[in-house]
Amino acid sequence: MSDRAQQGRKTFAFNAHQSASGTRHPLVAAAMVLPLATLLVVLFGGWDQVVTQASSVSALLGR
Structure with missing residues (x-):
């Protein structure tokens, strides 16, 4: 397999949760951010x- 094809395959696997336009659904974005935000608030008393x-x-x- 060529390097270009393998790179495209990795890119597809990494971005599979994105829509065709390249943007994430708002609920997916929130699900990604909220656990980290909660952890930071708890750890640092924010x-x-x-x-x-x-x-x-x-x-x-x-x-």
Whole structure:
């Protein structure tokens, strides 16, 4: 098998969960990000920062 064909095969296997347009479904993206985000919040105590940032953004928006 040529190098080019093997590279194409690897690329297909790696991107098999993407649609034909090259974008991921939002639920797939969320399923990929949420476990890591949860772990980081638990490890570094980031919940207070999330609340602080959300309140700052809501104040900027006037709510």
